[in-house]
Amino acid sequence: MTISAVRGTFLDFVDDPWKHVGDEQAAVRFFADGLLVVDDGIIVDFGAYDEIGSRHEGVDTTVITDRIIVPGFVDGHIHLPQTRVLGAYGEQLLPWLQKSVFPEERKYADREYAQEGTRHFFDNLLASGTTTFQAFTSSAPVCTEELFEEASRRNMRAIAGITAIDQNAPDWFTISPQDYYAAATEQIERYHRKGRNLYAITPRFAFGATTELLETCQRLKQENPDLWVHTHISENPAEIRGVLDLHPDCTDYLGMYEKFGLVGPKFTGGHGVWLSDDEFRRISESGAAVTFCPCSNLFLGSGLFRLGKATDPEHRVRLTFGTDMGGGNRFSMINVLEDAYKVGMLNNCMLDGSLIPSQQNLAESERNKLSPFRGFWSITQGGAEALYIDEFVGNFDIGKEADFVVLDWTAGPPAVAWHASLLAEQGGPQTVEQAGELLFSIMMVSDERAVDETWVMGRRAYRKA
Amino acid sequence: MTISAVRGTFLDFVDDPWKHVGDEQAAVRFFADGLLVVDDGIIVDFGAYDEIGSRHEGVDTTVITDRIIVPGFVDGHIHLPQTRVLGAYGEQLLPWLQKSVFPEERKYADREYAQEGTRHFFDNLLASGTTTFQAFTSSAPVCTEELFEEASRRNMRAIAGITAIDQNAPDWFTISPQDYYAAATEQIERYHRKGRNLYAITPRFAFGATTELLETCQRLKQENPDLWVHTHISENPAEIRGVLDLHPDCTDYLGMYEKFGLVGPKFTGGHGVWLSDDEFRRISESGAAVTFCPCSNLFLGSGLFRLGKATDPEHRVRLTFGTDMGGGNRFSMINVLEDAYKVGMLNNCMLDGSLIPSQQNLAESERNKLSPFRGFWSITQGGAEALYIDEFVGNFDIGKEADFVVLDWTAGPPAVAWHASLLAEQGGPQTVEQAGELLFSIMMVSDERAVDETWVMGRRAYRKA
Numbered sequence: 001m002t003i004s005a006v007r008g009t010f011l012d013f014v015d016d017p018w019k020h021v022g023d024e025q026a027a028v029r030f031f032a033d034g035l036l037v038v039d040d041g042i043i044v045d046f047g048a049y050d051e052i053g054s055r056h057e058g059v060d061t062t063v064i065t066d067r068i069i070v071p072g073f074v075d076g077h078i079h080l081p082q083t084r085v086l087g088a089y090g091e092q093l094l095p096w097l098q099k100s101v102f103p104e105e106r107k108y109a110d111r112e113y114a115q116e117g118t119r120h121f122f123d124n125l126l127a128s129g130t131t132t133f134q135a136f137t138s139s140a141p142v143c144t145e146e147l148f149e150e151a152s153r154r155n156m157r158a159i160a161g162i163t164a165i166d167q168n169a170p171d172w173f174t175i176s177p178q179d180y181y182a183a184a185t186e187q188i189e190r191y192h193r194k195g196r197n198l199y200a201i202t203p204r205f206a207f208g209a210t211t212e213l214l215e216t217c218q219r220l221k222q223e224n225p226d227l228w229v230h231t232h233i234s235e236n237p238a239e240i241r242g243v244l245d246l247h248p249d250c251t252d253y254l255g256m257y258e259k260f261g262l263v264g265p266k267f268t269g270g271h272g273v274w275l276s277d278d279e280f281r282r283i284s285e286s287g288a289a290v291t292f293c294p295c296s297n298l299f300l301g302s303g304l305f306r307l308g309k310a311t312d313p314e315h316r317v318r319l320t321f322g323t324d325m326g327g328g329n330r331f332s333m334i335n336v337l338e339d340a341y342k343v344g345m346l347n348n349c350m351l352d353g354s355l356i357p358s359q360q361n362l363a364e365s366e367r368n369k370l371s372p373f374r375g376f377w378s379i380t381q382g383g384a385e386a387l388y389i390d391e392f393v394g395n396f397d398i399g400k401e402a403d404f405v406v407l408d409w410t411a412g413p414p415a416v417a418w419h420a421s422l423l424a425e426q427g428g429p430q431t432v433e434q435a436g437e438l439l440f441s442i443m444m445v446s447d448e449r450a451v452d453e454t455w456v457m458g459r460r461a462y463r464k465a
Numbered sequence: 466m467t468i469s470a471v472r473g474t475f476l477d478f479v480d481d482p483w484k485h486v487g488d489e490q491a492a493v494r495f496f497a498d499g500l501l502v503v504d505d506g507i508i509v510d511f512g513a514y515d516e517i518g519s520r521h522e523g524v525d526t527t528v529i530t531d532r533i534i535v536p537g538f539v540d541g542h543i544h545l546p547q548t549r550v551l552g553a554y555g556e557q558l559l560p561w562l563q564k565s566v567f568p569e570e571r572k573y574a575d576r577e578y579a580q581e582g583t584r585h586f587f588d589n590l591l592a593s594g595t596t597t598f599q600a601f602t603s604s605a606p607v608c609t610e611e612l613f614e615e616a617s618r619r620n621m622r623a624i625a626g627i628t629a630i631d632q633n634a635p636d637w638f639t640i641s642p643q644d645y646y647a648a649a650t651e652q653i654e655r656y657h658r659k660g661r662n663l664y665a666i667t668p669r670f671a672f673g674a675t676t677e678l679l680e681t682c683q684r685l686k687q688e689n690p691d692l693w694v695h696t697h698i699s700e701n702p703a704e705i706r707g708v709l710d711l712h713p714d715c716t717d718y719l720g721m722y723e724k725f726g727l728v729g730p731k732f733t734g735g736h737g738v739w740l741s742d743d744e745f746r747r748i749s750e751s752g753a754a755v756t757f758c759p760c761s762n763l764f765l766g767s768g769l770f771r772l773g774k775a776t777d778p779e780h781r782v783r784l785t786f787g788t789d790m791g792g793g794n795r796f797s798m799i800n801v802l803e804d805a806y807k808v809g810m811l812n813n814c815m816l817d818g819s820l821i822p823s824q825q826n827l828a829e830s831e832r833n834k835l836s837p838f839r840g841f842w843s844i845t846q847g848g849a850e851a852l853y854i855d856e857f858v859g860n861f862d863i864g865k866e867a868d869f870v871v872l873d874w875t876a877g878p879p880a881v882a883w884h885a886s887l888l889a890e891q892g893g894p895q896t897v898e899q900a901g902e903l904l905f906s907i908m909m910v911s912d913e914r915a916v917d918e919t920w921v922m923g924r925r926a927y928r929k930a
Contacts, residue, residue, distance in 0.1 A: 083883070089837070092817070124880045127878075128879075237820050301812075303814045331879070338794070342763035342804075344766075345557070345763065345766025346763060346766050348557070348766045349766045349767060354703045413589075414592045414796070415585075415796045418548070418549050421549075422549050437554070440552070440554045447912070
């Protein structure tokens with residue numbers, strides 16, 4: 001008998017809120033008094049307590065009051081071996097990598113240090129409500145091994161792979177295409193689809209990859225079509241120029257990945273700040289995804305991701321949101337939502353026509369606005385769909401893995417409690433509108449302190465001290 | 466006998482770090498083991514313990530270890546009656562005021578609600594390390610009364626005044642120029658320079674002021690040249706257009722305040738996002754100040770303040786930094802530094818020439834970069850100088866008021882402690898470089914949780930629970 005249940009206030013998403021402009025609640029599922037029933041980590045029933053409670057009498061039930069329970073957060077883009085250097089004072093992308101990042105990541109060739117860093121990484125994720133991630137590791141195979149071992153111990157769903165770089169980095173940091181092929185092949189066999197682990201072919205970014213390394217990635221994908229592909233794209237203007245200098249036959253950054261047959265379902269490019277309209281259209285048609293990493297794009301001064309353009313229904317791009325920790329200075333996807341809202345609003349100061357009338361675009365401006373439903377959808381079901389893991393996680397549909405986060409809307413900076421008292425009556429949200437206002441308060445006034453508990457596969461994996 | 470002392474690690478500023486490009490430490494004063502001696506709230510000695518300790522044997526001394534003690538933070542622009550609506554989901558400036566702000570501020574005409582809000586306001590400030598502020602209140606005189614009464618009870622230095630608006634707001638929210646003149650005159654007599662209180666003529670912003678109200682402000686300044694003047698300037702493109710429509714004889718927003726004789730020392734305009742080069746030059750020459758409010762500029766999508774332009778030595782503008790809470794979504798000046806760094810870095814993606822070669826400006830780009838010393842100077846001594854209150858507060862010079870903040874570099878999100886362990890040895894910073902790295906970690910990886918204690922006039926006014 002492994003069945004158990006959680007009773008409380010639940011909110012998740014059954015559709016993309018961007019498809020319901022003016023009526024976003026059509027995408028939301030909300031039970032002020034709901035019940036989630038779990039058997040061996042898998043959701044076997046979910047609904048209003050009034051409706052389904054009688055079917056589960058006698059089941060061991062945890063009752064959670066004064067909280068909103070949402071699906072576990074999905075971080076589409078994070079760098080495990082940057083756990084200790086997040087927020088390092090620096091420069092824009094390329095010099096920052098050389099000065100702060102590569103020297104720290106190098107330490108993860110040592111198994112003991114890799115284990116220590118990996119423990120910190122997972123502890124920080126769970127304290128932030130993140131239950132699923134797609135991660136970069138380092139070029140040393142041991143770092144990826146430790147990631148999957150720790151993910152297995154914690155029973156968390158992880159997508160990762162050796163992060164290959166063979167140029168534009170110090171010699172001591174690169175891996176040859178031959179060594180990468182051999183180590184990745186061995187790891188794919190050992191880890192891919194074992195437990196909750198999924199393997200990703202991970203060329204770090206085009207500027208750090210020779211043609212031979214990219215051909216090796218192409219070969220791995222051909223030999224293992226089930227694999228994920230994870231990399232960076234169009235983060236920074238100087239980086240883009242560097243990539244196009246290396247590939248004069250390509251007219252844009254995406255074209256370079258297309259040349260090596262990598263773009264399609266299960267491909268994710270991080271950032272995409274400077275993607276052209278035509279690149280958005282091709283990404284959309286291919287089924288590939290882009291990760292929006294606002295904390296990082298602001299911290300490194302990379303630029304403003306065009307959220308309202310990426311969500312244009314004419315070429316809707318699959319989007320995950322990511323911390324990009326340590327290019328991003330925060331571990332929490334709640335902080336990611338804060339900065340994502342700010343990026344969207346900043347975009348809009350150019351789109352209302354008050355500065356340059358010919359740039360007025362009110363529809364795009366509307367899509368730039370990260371409502372709480374758009375935000376929380378993006379870090380749960382939306383992120384899962386973009387990563388092609390929505391059969392496993394993302395919402396509370398029956399059959400999915402029971403990963404969820406228990407949010408306390410009164411926790412956070414001292415200002416948050418009195419603010420929240422304005423938004424919902426005592427006892428918590430009774431309507432989806434009130435729940436939305438509390439979620440917005442969490443994303444803009446609070447941070448990971450709102451995460452009271454994090455549950456993985458139906459078990460409590462974190463509880464705030 | 467009211468003499469007491471604090472022994473610990475101290476860091477403050479004796480000059481503007483922007484004047485020392487490449488050698489910012491010349492602006493910093495750092496004692497790994499320092500002593501601050503206070504008599505009746507006033508600093509009477511300060512220095513290395515080795516050098517001055519023997520002069521103060523027998524003095525009641527509080528020893529603080531594993532912390533950095535910096536001057537109390539100065540918030541140059543904050544709205545007391547928005548304490549409960551900070552971070553309200555909204556629009557850009559003008560509709561946001563109508564929908565979220567004016568209805569809440571209206572409640573502060575009620576003394577009981579104003580008292581409750583004021584208590585929250587001061588509690589949040591002290592928990593954030595802010596010991597001095599320049600605040601907007603509401604148009605109801607009672608709100609300003611409560612602010613000064615509470616500031617007096619807490620013995621905190623405050624600049625404030627009735628926040629006058631007589632157009633472009635609901636009728637129930639405006640105050641007539643006659644009523645404003647009478648109430649302000651009475652309050653100036655009652656509060657200005659009583660205890661630590663300072664009075665500011667506060668037209669809310671030009672878009673909300675008739676010519677008659679602005680003439681009333683001019684008259685108040687002529688009658689009381691010692692008063693401060695506090696308002697908004699060039700926050701949002703639509704607002705600027707509105708102001709210029711009202712004043713067709715002015716060619717820019719600043720010109721309108723100049724027309725009414727308000728621009729000069731002790732004048733502060735909040736935001737200044739869209740100030741022209743010529744406005745920066747005239748502000749610099751006049752001795753007036755601008756408040757940079759990055760959290761707000763991002764949250765409301767107002768735009769990117771040109772930090773590197775405002776700090777151009779050819780027309781250096783006096784700058785305060787401000788939360789602009791509730792247009793800003795955070796009470797903490799540490800979060801202000803985080804977003805200020807991000808704004809500076811974002812500006813720089815246009816200035817390195819990689820996008821538009823003709824816009825390359827490497828000197829301005831360098832000034833956009835908010836180093837930890839530039840940041841903490843701006844929220845202490847720099848802010849005090851801009852507000853013309855550096856005779857009272859801002860650093861640990863002898864004769865100043867003993868307001869300070871005790872910072873714990875290991876407190877904050879779960880990620881911060883391991884990060885900080887990379888930056889300084891056990892026992893804390895031994896050098897000014899290490900102190901700078903820890904301050905940067907506090908501003909980018911932590912938040913107000915780093916504020917362990919806040920002291921006002923030599924007494925502990927807040928200690929983290």
